[in-house]
Amino acid sequence: MSEVQLKKKKEELEEEHPMEHLLRMERMPHIWCPTCGIGTAVTAFLMALEKSQIPLKDTAIVSGIGCTGRVAGYVKLDSFHSTHGRAIPFATGLKLANPKLKVVVFSGDGDIIGIGGNHFLHAARRNMDLTVVCVNNFIYAMTGGQCAATTPITANTSTSPYGNFEQPFNLPYLAASCGAVYVARWTALDVRRLAKSLTEALQKKGFSFVEIICPCSTLYARRNRLGTGLDLMKFYHDNSVIKHGADLSELDIGFQSKIVVGKFIDRERPTFIEGVNQGLRGVLKEKFVEYGGPIDDD
Amino acid sequence: MRFWRKPLDADKLQIPHGEIHIIRERCKGCAFCVEYCPKDVLELSTEFNLKGYHPPAAKNAEACVHCGLCELLCPEFALFVLEKKEEEKGDKSITPCKEVEKVES
Numbered sequence: 418m419s420e421v422q423l424k425k426k427k428e429e430l431e432e433e434h435p436m437e438h439l440l441r442m443e444r445m446p447h448i449w450c451p452t453c454g455i456g457t458a459v460t461a462f463l464m465a466l467e468k469s470q471i472p473l474k475d476t477a478i479v480s481g482i483g484c485t486g487r488v489a490g491y492v493k494l495d496s497f498h499s500t501h502g503r504a505i506p507f508a509t510g511l512k513l514a515n516p517k518l519k520v521v522v523f524s525g526d527g528d529i530i531g532i533g534g535n536h537f538l539h540a541a542r543r544n545m546d547l548t549v550v551c552v553n554n555f556i557y558a559m560t561g562g563q564c565a566a567t568t569p570i571t572a573n574t575s576t577s578p579y580g581n582f583e584q585p586f587n588l589p590y591l592a593a594s595c596g597a598v599y600v601a602r603w604t605a606l607d608v609r610r611l612a613k614s615l616t617e618a619l620q621k622k623g624f625s626f627v628e629i630i631c632p633c634s635t636l637y638a639r640r641n642r643l644g645t646g647l648d649l650m651k652f653y654h655d656n657s658v659i660k661h662g663a664d665l666s667e668l669d670i671g672f673q674s675k676i677v678v679g680k681f682i683d684r685e686r687p688t689f690i691e692g693v694n695q696g697l698r699g700v701l702k703e704k705f706v707e708y709g710g711p712i713d714d715d
Numbered sequence: 716m717r718f719w720r721k722p723l724d725a726d727k728l729q730i731p732h733g734e735i736h737i738i739r740e741r742c743k744g745c746a747f748c749v750e751y752c753p754k755d756v757l758e759l760s761t762e763f764n765l766k767g768y769h770p771p772a773a774k775n776a777e778a779c780v781h782c783g784l785c786e787l788l789c790p791e792f793a794l795f796v797l798e799k800k801e802e803e804k805g806d807k808s809i810t811p812c813k814e815v816e817k818v819e820s
């Protein structure tokens with residue numbers, strides 16, 4: 418390679434992407450496969466974070482294990498990469514210890530719904546003040562393509578070589594029935610709508626849940642002979658239907674069926690902290706002292 | 716994606732132009748930007764980058780209208796668009812799109 422070409426390449430690498438101040442660039446390039454949609458979901462999230470104008474100092478992001486679990490490592494915020502399925506309990510503790518923080522859980526379907534399903538139900542029931550972003554790629558991708566709680570019926574995975582015959586979860590219905598105050602679903606292709614929805618979710622008080630349908634090229638698409646992630650994106654383009662406030666029980670996703678996207682729930686409910694404070698104030702009267710978080714050192 | 720309606724005041728608006736910056740060595744050749752550019756500005760180049768992927772290249776850079784969809788869709792943070800400074804044309808009847816947005820919002 419000539420010196421001129423090398424110089425050109427060096428100059429290109431020194432160009433700064435506008436998102437770089439929110440990313441840990443020393444860890445780039447990230448581990449996600451070519452045509453994976455998680456990078457796009459992260460871009461939408463960072464755009465929403467900038468738009469919502471929440472101070473970055475007061476934002477924390479928690480991830481579990483999995484492909485999407487790597488997000489906590491790549492985003493330049495206070496972040497924690499927790500054990501498998503325990504992203505929501507860790508985030509709950511973080512929120513309760515410091516109620517001023519805006520805590521975001523960014524993880525995959527296998528982590529939040531599969532391994533940590535019980536934690537998800539209870540955080541939604543209590544209406545913990547968390548923003549949960551669940552990237553759904555229909556499979557346990559990082560561990561080798563095992564059948565997940567969201568794998569559609571007849572889809573091939575490494576633990577269901579003849580096809581999966583279990584009924585998958587309908588995530589928006591699950592979240593709403595447990596008591597989430599904000600529920601939306603978008604595909605990774607609807608970047609602008611997704612960013613707008615994430616902004617609303619970040620500004621919402623209480624348990625807000627956003628599901629992102631995301632292409633997995635290496636495992637889901639390859640095992641089911643669906644082409645690459647780009648082919649899945651084209652499929653989302655042709656087969657996703659926007660239906661705000663749709664009937665939640667009809668949001669099931671079958672194998673290569675129509676995907677209903679949109680904002681389904683936006684309601685008000687007292688959060689866990691508000692409920693506990695109000696209840697204790699009623700019982701303890703003037704003896705009650707509200708906990709406002711740790712005392713600032715500076 | 717190809718059937719856009721033309722606004723009634725299209726001749727009175729100054730369309731912004733973008734300058735596409737591609738960090739070729741970070742690209743993994745997914746072609747999201749090539750597929751979804753509404754103005755068909757990009758194409759996959761025949762050259763390889765150091766990782767062995769074909770990064771995109773602008774085939775008609777003048778057509779870019781700075782919508783920023785490629786920047787948002789790029790999963791590798793390898794592509795961004797900056798607004799190109801327009802020379803003043805001195806024609807008062809033409810308003811830049813940006814100012815129209817400001818008035819409306």
